[in-house]
Amino acid sequence: MVTGVNLGKNSGNSEEKLRDLGERRAIEIITALLSKDNENIAIGPGDDCAAIELGEDYLLITTDMAVSKTHFPPGITPYQMGWFIVAINLSDLAAKGAEPLGVVVATGMPDDMDSIFLKDLISGMNSCATQFRTSIIGGDLKVHDQLTLTGTAFGKVRKTEFMPRRGARPADLVAVTGKLGGAGAAYYVIKNDLSVDDSILKGLFEPVPRIQEGRVLAKTGAVTSSMDISDGLADSLYQLAAINCVGFEIDFDKIPTSPGAQEIAKELDIPMEEFAVYFGGDYELLITLDPSNWEQVKNDLQNINGSISVIGRVTSETDLILIKENEKIQLENRGYEHFKWKA
């Protein structure tokens, strides 16, 4: 789901091309044009999901499109493409603490693809949905020059358990689920044609949406803000900072890293922060919480064999700082540029 982060009021030249505008400015333009007059909407563009009023619950909706040429790395199987489109949509629900209700997928496909490909693709979608206790309840199929998958996931969450992006307060702790850098490491492995264990690539090809972790976190009532870090940790922190008018101090050494990622970084002579801080594709949750709730949150996550790590704190100064080897450096506002794989 795209988000309506406000990056300034300069509307620019109206004939500007999309590539010059950039994604965020384009989204700003879109958001400004949309009517806000819908009594059913609780939360519109600007969060991981939109939210509709549903009595004591919110109905949450999110949609994401993936295009074979730009979003699927070489070597990914049709099954994994199917898994991927469902997983990235479920991840947006997870970030809000929602329980999935169902997923629909619209598939655009070249007409010379065969039914084995189609079956593998659908099996991947189905496996991901059922693994997270939901299902593919409908879709659309169209002929398209390029394989194009649009997933839409919807779920529900008690209003009292919803984890918004807005809510982080100075002195809150910053924490992430799981381990970071796996997707970035896999990306560079493929780009450099390294030979590695399949488990390294699986993180990139078959991301695991943190549905269970999201539900547990939501139930603690301790989370002050939450989003997924699909666009990278740095990019996500900049988004949370803008929404909440706060800053962050992140301890680089506390960021949990994926198995094998350090070795790959070393072998390729790439600084580890490129994988764990400035690269996307790790579908983990980034949350903030009051320090007094940390023990409870950690224990609740451990009870489901989930992992969560404190990586820093929220500051009232609006700077974003990375502390590495006791040195404070400015966290760069570099986002995740969508993979540019060759066709």
Next chain:
Amino acid sequence: MVTGVNLGKNSGNSEEKLRDLGERRAIEIITALLSKDNENIAIGPGDDCAAIELGEDYLLITTDMAVSKTHFPPGITPYQMGWFIVAINLSDLAAKGAEPLGVVVATGMPDDMDSIFLKDLISGMNSCATQFRTSIIGGDLKVHDQLTLTGTAFGKVRKTEFMPRRGARPADLVAVTGKLGGAGAAYYVIKNDLSVDDSILKGLFEPVPRIQEGRVLAKTGAVTSSMDISDGLADSLYQLAAINCVGFEIDFDKIPTSPGAQEIAKELDIPMEEFAVYFGGDYELLITLDPSNWEQVKNDLQNINGSISVIGRVTSETDLILIKENEKIQLENRGYEHFKWKA
């Protein structure tokens, strides 16, 4: 939304290409692979929308993808493309009697398109949504070689008012809202480079989802089955026939036709049934109902200035018959082949 019509049990060669399989067989393959084990689902693939249990209501979801090369005729404006993707999704909600809650749209777009195009496109989406008392509550934006729009609409309807595809009974009347043939006439006007009034093209470029009519029909409680005829009247009747194990007798002369369509058919020497029976793109509702309820249904529709016409009846014999100039001929099982406009 695609539908899981069962056209036979022959699974065919698994290496068959999509173009040889055809849309319906492909959908059959997809439907067979999907897990049905989701306690939240009331209605899965096989109707205009999927339905989720929501207390006394159903939450309805539908998704449709449109690709510039194949689904948008030459001359259509960016505003109209935006309108179109929202309208065709709302039409699926209308066919079930639902009230829209919101729409999300994922947009894939070449990066050399400019912000004027983007603004017009979004304005069209927004106008269609607001005209039907809902709004665009989120979306996604990706770079794509070809303009690709995936809309997902959701709405709700009382379970007691839901209008399913399954339910038509022999001796029921068959009725359609509005007038047919306008989209087909416009298609042939463009194809033959005829010069006509803009109002002829508007039916194709800016279809009107029958949300209000759908709500009124649902409230009558008289409708035994309902679907939209976006794929053409004949195609839709064949789908209803298969689901309900019934046949139809359709009086060709009772089919209400769009203004100007007759003249265009005459000028191009194309039989009028090509426009009104075998062509899609008229987003009208096709319903069946008990004859005893007809007067009430007609009056209720007239009260909102809606139009509805009886065009035939449901039969227990499973033949599909078209009565034209007192002659009974077999209705052909020809569907709406998606527009094949050149890029």
